[in-house]
Amino acid sequence: MTDTAPNLLEMRSITKSFPGVTALAGVSLVVREGEIHAICGENGAGKSTLMKVLSGVHPHGSYTGDIVYQGKKARFDGIRASEQAGIVIIHQELALVPGMSITENLFLGNEPRRRGSIDWKSAQRRALELMEQVGLREDPDTLIKDIGVGKQQLVEIAKAFAKDVKLLILDEPTAALNEADSQHLLDLLRGFRERGITSIMISHKLNEIEAVADTITILRDGRSIESLDVKADGVNEDRIVRGMVGRELDSRFPDRTPDIGEVFFEVRDWTVRHPASDERMVCKGSTFNVRRGEIVGFAGLMGAGRTELAMSLFGRSYGTWLSGRVFKDGKEIRLKTVADAIGHGLAYVSEDRKSIGLNLLDDVKTSMVAAKLSKIARRRVIDPVREHRIAEDYRAGLRIKTPSVDEGVVKLSGGNQQKVVLAKWMFTDPDLLILDEPTRGIDVGAKFEIYGIIQRLVAQGKGVVVISSELPELIGLCDRIYTVFEGAITGEVARADADPEVLMKQMTATKKSPTP
Amino acid sequence: MSRITDLQKNLFGGTTSNARQFGMISTLVAIVVLFQIWTDGLTLTSGNLIAVVSQYSYILILAVGMLMVIVAGHIDLSVGSVAAFTGIVVAKAMQEHSLPWPLGILLGLLVGAAIGAWQGFWVAYIGVPAFIVTLAGMMLFRGANQYIGNADTVPVPEGFRKIGAGFLPEVGPDTGYNNLTLLLGLAACAGVVWREWKARQTRREMKADLAPLWVIGVRLAVMVAVIVFATLRFAGGRVGTSLPISGIILIVLVLAYSHYTRNTIGGRHIYAVGGNARAAELSGVKLKRVNFAVMMNMSILAALAGMIFVARSAASGPQDGLSWELDAIAAVFIGGAAVSGGLGTVSGSIVGGLVMALLNNGLQLQGVGSDMVQIIKGLVLLLAVAFDVYNKKQGRFSIIGTLTRPFRRDDPADTAAPPAAASDVDKTKVAG
Numbered sequence: 001m002t003d004t005a006p007n008l009l010e011m012r013s014i015t016k017s018f019p020g021v022t023a024l025a026g027v028s029l030v031v032r033e034g035e036i037h038a039i040c041g042e043n044g045a046g047k048s049t050l051m052k053v054l055s056g057v058h059p060h061g062s063y064t065g066d067i068v069y070q071g072k073k074a075r076f077d078g079i080r081a082s083e084q085a086g087i088v089i090i091h092q093e094l095a096l097v098p099g100m101s102i103t104e105n106l107f108l109g110n111e112p113r114r115r116g117s118i119d120w121k122s123a124q125r126r127a128l129e130l131m132e133q134v135g136l137r138e139d140p141d142t143l144i145k146d147i148g149v150g151k152q153q154l155v156e157i158a159k160a161f162a163k164d165v166k167l168l169i170l171d172e173p174t175a176a177l178n179e180a181d182s183q184h185l186l187d188l189l190r191g192f193r194e195r196g197i198t199s200i201m202i203s204h205k206l207n208e209i210e211a212v213a214d215t216i217t218i219l220r221d222g223r224s225i226e227s228l229d230v231k232a233d234g235v236n237e238d239r240i241v242r243g244m245v246g247r248e249l250d251s252r253f254p255d256r257t258p259d260i261g262e263v264f265f266e267v268r269d270w271t272v273r274h275p276a277s278d279e280r281m282v283c284k285g286s287t288f289n290v291r292r293g294e295i296v297g298f299a300g301l302m303g304a305g306r307t308e309l310a311m312s313l314f315g316r317s318y319g320t321w322l323s324g325r326v327f328k329d330g331k332e333i334r335l336k337t338v339a340d341a342i343g344h345g346l347a348y349v350s351e352d353r354k355s356i357g358l359n360l361l362d363d364v365k366t367s368m369v370a371a372k373l374s375k376i377a378r379r380r381v382i383d384p385v386r387e388h389r390i391a392e393d394y395r396a397g398l399r400i401k402t403p404s405v406d407e408g409v410v411k412l413s414g415g416n417q418q419k420v421v422l423a424k425w426m427f428t429d430p431d432l433l434i435l436d437e438p439t440r441g442i443d444v445g446a447k448f449e450i451y452g453i454i455q456r457l458v459a460q461g462k463g464v465v466v467i468s469s470e471l472p473e474l475i476g477l478c479d480r481i482y483t484v485f486e487g488a489i490t491g492e493v494a495r496a497d498a499d500p501e502v503l504m505k506q507m508t509a510t511k512k513s514p515t516p
Numbered sequence: 517m518s519r520i521t522d523l524q525k526n527l528f529g530g531t532t533s534n535a536r537q538f539g540m541i542s543t544l545v546a547i548v549v550l551f552q553i554w555t556d557g558l559t560l561t562s563g564n565l566i567a568v569v570s571q572y573s574y575i576l577i578l579a580v581g582m583l584m585v586i587v588a589g590h591i592d593l594s595v596g597s598v599a600a601f602t603g604i605v606v607a608k609a610m611q612e613h614s615l616p617w618p619l620g621i622l623l624g625l626l627v628g629a630a631i632g633a634w635q636g637f638w639v640a641y642i643g644v645p646a647f648i649v650t651l652a653g654m655m656l657f658r659g660a661n662q663y664i665g666n667a668d669t670v671p672v673p674e675g676f677r678k679i680g681a682g683f684l685p686e687v688g689p690d691t692g693y694n695n696l697t698l699l700l701g702l703a704a705c706a707g708v709v710w711r712e713w714k715a716r717q718t719r720r721e722m723k724a725d726l727a728p729l730w731v732i733g734v735r736l737a738v739m740v741a742v743i744v745f746a747t748l749r750f751a752g753g754r755v756g757t758s759l760p761i762s763g764i765i766l767i768v769l770v771l772a773y774s775h776y777t778r779n780t781i782g783g784r785h786i787y788a789v790g791g792n793a794r795a796a797e798l799s800g801v802k803l804k805r806v807n808f809a810v811m812m813n814m815s816i817l818a819a820l821a822g823m824i825f826v827a828r829s830a831a832s833g834p835q836d837g838l839s840w841e842l843d844a845i846a847a848v849f850i851g852g853a854a855v856s857g858g859l860g861t862v863s864g865s866i867v868g869g870l871v872m873a874l875l876n877n878g879l880q881l882q883g884v885g886s887d888m889v890q891i892i893k894g895l896v897l898l899l900a901v902a903f904d905v906y907n908k909k910q911g912r913f914s915i916i917g918t919l920t921r922p923f924r925r926d927d928p929a930d931t932a933a934p935p936a937a938a939s940d941v942d943k944t945k946v947a948g
Contacts (some may be wrong), residue, residue: 316800339800348798356798359791361858370788373781380781383830388722424799 007068008033008167008198014065023049024063027216027384028222029071031167034196038190039207040240041219042471047202050219051169056082070166075077086166089230090156092175098145103127105144106159110373130158141354150181157188167199168192174208175303181488204301206237207510213422218243230472237508242363245471246499251474256455260479261292265432270324272312282308282319284488290432290463296465297453297478299503305487306467307351310434314348315341328431342371345431348440349421351467357421358409365391365405367420372428394423398453422453433457434465439473471500497509523635540851541866544898547871559874559883562753565746570681570760570828573872574821576597577766578844578867579851580773581817583865586848587777588810589790590639590646590858590947592654594631596837598815599822601657601857602627606823607670607832617676618876621823627818630814634647644851649811654841664836669833672826682761684880693751694758701747708739722845762824769817786810846893849873871896 009031016024031037041047053066054075057160067074076082079089081478090378096105099183103120106127111369112119114237114454127140136154143153153173160168165504170189182205187268189199189212203209209216216228216235228235246488274280282305290296298306311318313326315338326333328344335341341348350357360369368391376386391405398419409420418438435454439447454477458464468474474481475498483491491506558564578595585592587815606624609615609661615623632655638649684696712732719726750759777783788796789806797803826832851868853860875896879889909928 050654052616296558314798315800336796337800337802339802342800350798356792359788359795359858361787361791366784370784370796373784377781381779382781384779385718390726 005032005034008032008070009054010066010068011050011054012066012068014063014067016049016053016058016314023222024053025222026065027219027222030227031198031200032215034193034198034214036193036201038198038213039200039202039219040209040216040243040244042469045219046222046515047219048171049222049454051089051171051200051202051502054082055079055087055169072145072155074343083163086164087169088163088165088167089154089169090160090171090381091171092153092172094149094156095459096144096152096155099143100325101141101143102131102138102147102155103140105155106130106162108142108159110162126162127158127189128163132156133161133283134158137349145363148181150178150184153177153181153185153371154188155331166195167198167200169202171202172302173201175204180326182208190316203303204508206240209240210237213492216240220244223448234432237505241501241504241508245504252451252472253456254448254452256459258293258295258479259459260294261461262291263291264329265290266311267491268325268327269473270309270313270326272308272324273322273442275319277512280486281320281322281323283312284486284491286324286484286487288482288492290465290487292461292463294459294480295464295466295478297474297481298475298484299471299481300466300469300484302469302509304484304507306484307436308347308487309484310465311350313341314338314346314434316421317348342428342430345427345429346434347371347428347430347432348434349425349436353417353421355499358417360410361408363408364395364400364412364420366426367409368394368405368423371424375427390427391423391495394427398423398447413442413446415442415450418442418446418450430462432465434467437469438466439468439470449471471503474498474503475500535739540863540864541814542870543850544871544874547874549880551874551881555878555881559878562749562757564877564881565749566753566757566760568768568873568877569763571695572869572876573760573762573766574825574840574845575873576869577769577817577821577824577842578840579768579847579865579869580663580862582841582844582848583851583853583860583862584777584810585646585771585814585851586785586845586855586859587790587857588786590647590807590810591652591845592635592814592818593649594635594657595814595818595821596627596840597654597661598658598663598818599825599837599840600832600834601631601664601822602838602919603799603822603826604665604670606676607672607826608664610673610676611670616622617673620672620676622680624767624819624823624928625816627919628816629812631819633808634814635815636808636811639811640804646811661836663778663831663832665834667834668698669831671831677827677830679761679765680824683829684758684764686758688755693748695751697751697758699748700759700764701743701751703742704743704747706744709736712736725921762828765820766825767861770862770866777862782806782809787858790859792858843870843872846897850897852904868900871900 007030009029011027011029013026013028015022015026027046027050029037029039029050037051039047049058053063054076055076056078057221058074059077067076069087071483074082074085076085077089082089088181097108097248100108103123107123112122114122124140133137133155134154134157136151136158138147138151144155147155147415151178155169173185179187186208192199201209201213204311210230213230216230218225218228219241220243220318228239228243233239245264252466260422268287270283270285270286274282286309288296296453298309300306306319314319316333333340333344333465335344335346352359354422359370359495362370365387367472369387373382376383376390394400395402400412400416400419400423402416409417412420422435422438438450438454442450452467454464466474479495480500481493481495481498481503482489485507493506520559548559578599580722582595583593602624605627607619608618610617635646635653638644639646684694686694688695712735716726716732750763777786778940785796785801785806788799788801789803793803796806822837825836829836841889846866847869849868849870850859851860851864851866853865871894875893876889879892884892
């Protein structure tokens with residue numbers, strides 16, 4: 001690749017908004033032919049949205065700005081249109097059919113035909129060629145579910161070649177891969193570069209980006225901050241981190257004077273295995289503690305294992321428990337079921353309120369009391385008056401905007417739904433609340449209120465654990481922050497030392513850094 | 517909101533499920549009126565009403581259990597076979613081993629419980645889909661029925677026949693009516709009034725809007741009128757007939773299960789599991805136990821229905837209970853339950869069951885052959901559910917809804933989510 005290589009793609013001041021949020025505000029991106037271009041940014045910075053605009057998932061007309069591809073203005077109205085132009089996107093969640101063979105997957109929707117039926121002979125031959133190109137040595141008749149994630153990724157890339165790819169986009173390609181598979185994939189990308197195929201790579205793994213990328217574009221808060229030429233600018237990980245987090249922390253948090261007591265909750269050597277894989281550990285000997293009146297944060301990138309840690313603690317709701325002990329008020333407690341966990345005063349507010357946090361058929365009041373019905377029942381019969389009163393109290397106390405507590409939760413806005421979930425778990429009167437991404441997808445005003453609720457809870461002497469992908473949120477809210485990387489706790493940072501660069505470094509550390 | 521929807525809300529209590537039932541009740545009334553005219557008044561005679569109850573109570577008993585199974589997100593195809601198997605076991609025990617009939621009933625319930633435990637085990641603890649488990653059960657217990665009975669009919673003793681073919685006895689002075697049925701009707705009227713008063717009390721305590729008194733008056737008047745009419749019909753039949761014992765068993769079951777599903781923790785848990793199993797589990801609901809319980813309960817009710825049927829026909833045979841499961845499932849869906857679980861009420865299923873029963877009965881009175889009866893029942897099921905699906909898509913709730921304006925507070929599973937919720941979906945997509 002030379003500096004004189006022509007631009008393959010130019011995205012000019014792309015702006016895309018959703019009701020209530022501006023996801024992209026004038027983002028520009030220039031990709032030269034034959035390079036590996038990395039896009040970096042925190043969760044929610046707009047990387048995925050930008051790629052969706054490029055691939056036509058958000059069709060032409062739903063955004064403003066221009067896409068110039070191969071020197072011409074492009075107007076993709078769907079994935080098919082962008083694929084015809086040679087742009088293929090490979091998502092984090094692979095789009096393969098597990099019960100079909102490699103060949104069948106490669107030509108799914110694109111089957112070679114001969115007189116009305118599928119020409120398996122030529123499909124087989126083509127499949128072998130494509131697999132050769134991506135360095136995949138397998139019997140093409142092997143079923144997808146019988147090969148590992150790394151090889152599945154290769155099938156996905158081979159599928160892109162079947163469509164005559166010119167611009168390959170990889171969204172977090174190595175997130176689910178082990179070291180060796182990641183290395184193979186990066187080598188493959190370098191090989192593509194030799195052959196003149198352009199790649200765009202979205203990744204959180206800064207060491208990989210540093211190793212393979214030619215150019216890096218950094219996004220932050222829906223804006224393109226800068227474009228770095230890796231060789232010329234002497235870019236290293238620190239430089240990328242600075243670009244990703246370099247923003248001022250404004251006062252988006254209510255005032256609070258922490259009143260922190262002693263340690264009352266402790267987890268030691270918590271090790272949990274992935275539910276589907278014997279070798280993958282989602283928690284590797286995690287040890288942490290929470291004090292009364294303390295807000296403890298868990299920082300980490302997506303897939304680092306924070307949710308898995310929380311859910312496996314909450315009545316073994318995730319993975320297979322291997323070892324580790326939990327202590328509360330100095331005594332060991334056993335949390336084998338969710339009922340045990342609730343009984344011992346734990347509450348877990350899940351990351352995904354729609355799919356696992358709420359029953360969307362319920363109304364506001366039934367949702368609020370769902371986790372501790374015994375509190376409103378006499379001899380197992382529910383007292384509707386008490387239920388109603390409690391719901392009304394929470395509605396007023398948390399300022400939930402709903403016409404009545406009989407309204408279906410599905411009709412509430414995201415922020416109000418989140419408050420209903422908070423009410424549901426506050427109703428169980430927990431000592432330790434674990435909040436997983438408590439402000440995801442809700443607007444700034446509601447965020448502020450939820451921070452206020454969290455602070456009121458710790459003021460009552462409860463402990464709160466906050467898992468969040470937004471570093472400013474953790475820094476503004478928490479008294480102490482643990483960093484998690486690939487299932488292991490890599491560091492512990494006190495409020496005074498918490499700073500985005502420090503956290504980001506520990507969150508992306510490949511080696512365990514010394515605990516302060 | 518239009519005045520008509522306001523009126524609906526007031527008359528039917530205004531909760532979401534009641535709103536859907538309004539449509540079902542209108543359908544039921546329409547069917548009754550249609551057949552009443554078509555059969556020249558034969559449908560609502562004492563004799564016919566008594567026949568309907570004793571002939572179809574088994575569908576309604578099954579519908580009660582099936583409602584809970586479907587709300588929990590499962591299905592039970594085995595109920596007909598389970599009923600037949602229980603029938604033959606009980607008949608044989610009484611006929612050949614001269615088991616006294618009260619013990620026979622107990623034995624039947626135990627057989628039902630054992631079968632339920634078997635099916636519940638596979639569904640809840642092994643995780644085999646209920647469709648498969650009960651499809652297997654359908655074949656299994658049909659075969660077992662024929663194996664035990666040698667594909668022959670076995671008669672049952674006189675005492676046992678009471679639960680299927682018996683009536684309330686004649687006691688007290690000769691009023692020209694069956695006195696016990698009259699008393700029962702009186703109790704029902706009192707019960708309705710008391711319940712209304714209690715509900716009003718609760719609403720007052722909640723500081724909720726109270727319906728105007730005239731509305732309550734109208735509602736009570738309608739309900740009392742229906743009860744009085746039914747009482748006089750059932751009490752005024754041929755001497756020796758009255759409300760059948762099976763009808764009384766049915767009423768008790770409906771009241772008990774209605775209370776259980778609406779007002780107890782166990783009932784809430786069934787809806788929670790059907791609405792979102794993972795969320796329920798993370799709220800401390802013991803998923804396996806709930807699934808086990810609904811499957812087991814269904815088989816017990818199937819056993820009861822089987823015994824009532826055997827008692828009515830005085831013998832157990834190899835063809836008992838054929839395609840009962842289909843009638844019960846149809847009743848539940850006509851009654852407004854959701855195929856995906858989490859929605860539905862006992863009272864709705866009873867209305868749905870009555871629709872099926874009256875259709876059967878009315879068409880038979882008209883001498884329509886069983887071929888046409890099947891065709892018509894199939895179409896009614898399809899249209900009833902299609903109509904509901906269509907209305908959901910339109911954001912309306914039910915039959916009346918198409919005639920008036922969209923009803924705002926309809927089913928929460930509405931596919932047309934409000935803009936606030938929709939934008940939230942988009943927001944989560946933006947993240948990452």
